[in-house]
Amino acid sequence: MAERNEIVDIMAQLALFADLRRPQLEAASHIFEEEWFTEGQRILRQGFSGSNFYVILDGEAAVRIDGQTRATLGRGEFFGEVSVLLGEPPTADVVALRPLRCVVLGAPEVEAFLIMYPRVMYRMLQAQARRLRNANLWRS
Amino acid sequence: MAELDARPFPPGRYPLVVVGSGPGGLQVSYLLRRLGVEHAVISEDAGPGGMFRRYPLFQRLNTWSKPYAIAERRTRPYEWYDWNSLLGDEPEHRSLVPEFMDGVSYFPSRAEMAAGLQAFAERASIQVQYQCRWEAMRREDDGFVLVTSDGEYRSRVVVVAVGMAEPWKPPIPGLEDAPHYVETRPAREYAGKRVFLVGKRNSGFEVADALLPWARQIILGSPRPPLISVLSAGAGVRAKYLVPYEDHIMGGGVFILDASIDRVERAAGGWKVVTSGERTGHIEFVMDQVIAATGFGTPLRDLPSIGVATFSQGRLPRQTAWWESATVPGIYFAGAITQGAIGLRKHGSAGNSAGVAGFRHNARVLAIHLARTHFGVQIPRPPLRREEIVPYLLSEATRAPELWNQQGYLARLVMFDPAAGCVDDGIVPLAAFVDAEGPDAVAMAVETDASGEHHPTVYIRREGRVGEHALPANPLNTYEGTRYQTELTALLAGLI
Numbered sequence: 001m002a003e004r005n006e007i008v009d010i011m012a013q014l015a016l017f018a019d020l021r022r023p024q025l026e027a028a029s030h031i032f033e034e035e036w037f038t039e040g041q042r043i044l045r046q047g048f049s050g051s052n053f054y055v056i057l058d059g060e061a062a063v064r065i066d067g068q069t070r071a072t073l074g075r076g077e078f079f080g081e082v083s084v085l086l087g088e089p090p091t092a093d094v095v096a097l098r099p100l101r102c103v104v105l106g107a108p109e110v111e112a113f114l115i116m117y118p119r120v121m122y123r124m125l126q127a128q129a130r131r132l133r134n135a136n137l138w139r140s
Numbered sequence: 141m142a143e144l145d146a147r148p149f150p151p152g153r154y155p156l157v158v159v160g161s162g163p164g165g166l167q168v169s170y171l172l173r174r175l176g177v178e179h180a181v182i183s184e185d186a187g188p189g190g191m192f193r194r195y196p197l198f199q200r201l202n203t204w205s206k207p208y209a210i211a212e213r214r215t216r217p218y219e220w221y222d223w224n225s226l227l228g229d230e231p232e233h234r235s236l237v238p239e240f241m242d243g244v245s246y247f248p249s250r251a252e253m254a255a256g257l258q259a260f261a262e263r264a265s266i267q268v269q270y271q272c273r274w275e276a277m278r279r280e281d282d283g284f285v286l287v288t289s290d291g292e293y294r295s296r297v298v299v300v301a302v303g304m305a306e307p308w309k310p311p312i313p314g315l316e317d318a319p320h321y322v323e324t325r326p327a328r329e330y331a332g333k334r335v336f337l338v339g340k341r342n343s344g345f346e347v348a349d350a351l352l353p354w355a356r357q358i359i360l361g362s363p364r365p366p367l368i369s370v371l372s373a374g375a376g377v378r379a380k381y382l383v384p385y386e387d388h389i390m391g392g393g394v395f396i397l398d399a400s401i402d403r404v405e406r407a408a409g410g411w412k413v414v415t416s417g418e419r420t421g422h423i424e425f426v427m428d429q430v431i432a433a434t435g436f437g438t439p440l441r442d443l444p445s446i447g448v449a450t451f452s453q454g455r456l457p458r459q460t461a462w463w464e465s466a467t468v469p470g471i472y473f474a475g476a477i478t479q480g481a482i483g484l485r486k487h488g489s490a491g492n493s494a495g496v497a498g499f500r501h502n503a504r505v506l507a508i509h510l511a512r513t514h515f516g517v518q519i520p521r522p523p524l525r526r527e528e529i530v531p532y533l534l535s536e537a538t539r540a541p542e543l544w545n546q547q548g549y550l551a552r553l554v555m556f557d558p559a560a561g562c563v564d565d566g567i568v569p570l571a572a573f574v575d576a577e578g579p580d581a582v583a584m585a586v587e588t589d590a591s592g593e594h595h596p597t598v599y600i601r602r603e604g605r606v607g608e609h610a611l612p613a614n615p616l617n618t619y620e621g622t623r624y625q626t627e628l629t630a631l632l633a634g635l636i
Contacts, residue, residue, distance in 0.1 A: 023416045026400040027363035033490075035482055036451050036458050038466055042575055048608045050486035050548070050589065089608075101451075106488015108372065108590040116418075 059100035151291030160301035162190015164475015171507035219541035223497030344433035456480035491549030537596035
């Protein structure tokens with residue numbers, strides 16, 4: 001019975017949702033759906049259209065391009081947003097490295113969600129800026 | 141009714157046990173029998189029908205059965221126009237619900253639906269050990285023991301088809317004291333009352349719609365704005381229940397409130413509902429009645445204690461693409477519980493397994509899968525000549541009920557087997573195909589994108605890698621013209 005509160009509690013600890021007050025978190029937890037993946041299961045598939053936006057609540061996932069692991073993602077990290085924002089298929093697979101628990105937002109709902117919660121959008125931008133900085137450091 | 145008195149499956153050992161006699165249990169039993177898989181069916185009910193023996197509360201479904209449709213009744217394409225009848229192999233078992241409809245609506249009444257299910261069970265002679273309540277399950281050797289009110293059943297394979305039948309409430313303080321949707325009284329008993337409905341999905345709107353002529357005021361409250369099917373490519377509250385929404389839009393006295401329900405309290409002669417929302421702020425409502433239209437969970441009994449993992453606040457078991465428990469092999473699910481197998485969630489859509497329209501097709505796929513993998517039944521894979529493949533796949537995209545009822549979830553699979561040649565491998569879960577190894581193959585699905593357009597979507601496996609190609613939409617949902625033939629032929633170059 002306590003699981004919805006548990007999801008709100010976990011979301012409250014994640015940087016992406018850190019600026020949301022409790023009623024906003026409650027609402028956000030209803031807008032997202034919970035989804036589990038078993039070890040080895042693909043969540044995003046390289047080249048497939050219509051993918052979604054995922055935030056990891058627990059577990060670990062690998063980002064793979066043509067079978068090569070490029071990064072690993074853990075609790076609080078998110079994926080799928082580039083594909084959703086650009087309306088293009090993902091350029092990588094995301095694969096569960098162990099049982100993975102996520103919340104997911106369907107692509108058609110992402111824009112309205114980010115406009116409703118601009119602080120989440122700002123946090124997402126910050127994370128993207130960090131990814132871009134790290135990618136530039138790696139190149140230089 | 142003969143089934144009421146007969147005790148066809150006394151406790152004992154069976155190759156397979158199906159639990160439940162709702163549409164999910166009936167459908168899977170019917171199909172297993174035709175595949176020659178011996179099994180027992182047990183049910184705590186006194187007769188067939190499951191949830192439809194009691195619900196929907198206000199006596200009419202929200203899924204169509206069109207007595208007159210473009211496709212002929214009792215044919216496979218007609219199943220798309222009749223979302224409520226179970227699937228039959230013989231004509232006398234097909235399209236039964238429309239037989240009982242009185243023409244008032246193309247949404248059957250609860251009684252019409254129940255009559256269709258009853259007729260299916262009787263005409264197909266589906267045997268069920270009725271009034272046999274499943275109480276617990278334990279593992280033993282290489283299988284399971286089901287403890288029931290009649291005694292113990294042993295089996296290596298169990299199909300749990302008990303429906304999303306257990307009233308469920310979220311952990312909101314005080315809500316446990318308020319009546320659930322299933323305890324809603326006849327509408328006229330709400331005459332002149334102020335009613336707060338917790339929940340804005342179909343059941344909340346169904347109650348609101350029924351109370352419109354009676355209640356003094358209706359408030360539907362929950363954190364999330366309502367998802368409306370006509371605005372969200374089919375998901376959410378069906379158009380049939382939108383009159384309360386229109387009333388809200390026009391300021392007629394119904395309020396649709398996007399707010400968290402912080403707590404519910406008894407107040408003098410009624411209830412106090414405390415809410416807080418981003419836009420609404422803190423509001424306390426004093427109401428005559430509160431109804432928790434907060435949905436249902438699965439009555440899994442003690443399955444979690446033997447390792448069956450759940451999600452969605454314990455309401456659904458985690459499942460593989462073939463509807464097997466993700467954590468306890470040998471336990472499968474049928475019926476509405478199969479909505480726990482999410483599929484690819486393309487464009488945000490997790491399939492249509494919550495309703496009969498979708499899960500009846502899952503049942504056929506499951507029955508074939510069980511027959512093959514657990515009972516060694518050889519299922520024919522009809523050969524296809526290479527020139528037949530493109531027209532066949534495009535015909536399936538245009539009219540296969542499995543592909544339309546289960547968009548982006550079930551697919552028609554054609555395999556290019558080096559030994560057997562091109563074969564029709566039947567309908568499969570798309571999620572199972574795209575991640576499975578195997579010979580070159582093509583799977584055809586139908587998908588609806590974010591703009592609401594339907595696309596035949598082709599998944600081609602070559603040398604172990606699966607690529608996806610969405611074909612263009614067509615204003616009449618017909619995909620057999622030259623343009624489609626040319627495009628699909630080009631995609632399959634080298635395979636056909």
